[in-house]
Amino acid sequence: MQERYLSLAHVNALIPDLAGRVNQLLQLNLHLRTMCRQLVAEGVRISPESLARGEPVEGESRARSRVAQARAVFETVRETIADIEKLGGELKDVETGLVDFRSLIDGEREVLLCWRLGERQVQWWHELDAGFAGRQSIDGHAFVAEPRDAGA
16 A cells, blocks of 8 residues: 655644644543543453453443443544544654654655644654654755655
């Protein structure tokens, strides 16, 4: 499957929608973790990770309706992440609202445009293997969706 690359302008146009989705995701994730902690305190063995793996929940009969609610919130989290991916984003960190987008720097090589909740527009990029710590300023570069020689 060929990678989908996005231009800087395209990603920046997505930011208002993306910010809303990521903010919703943070709230849902916090709510889910709180629900799981409460259920664990009552002896139910559950976590967001166990829900993601599809593991059966022990003690479910005592708190069946609350476990069902936790599963519903988990599914909404999963759907929200899928929506972000449909926009072309790769969610890197739920807690900080960090999302990367594949792009071509100066039309030559694949990099990741890096955006975090609270930023008004993309200002950073990094190499595929560098991560957040390797962020560099977008200044002086063009970030495009097509290789420079694509029209040749």
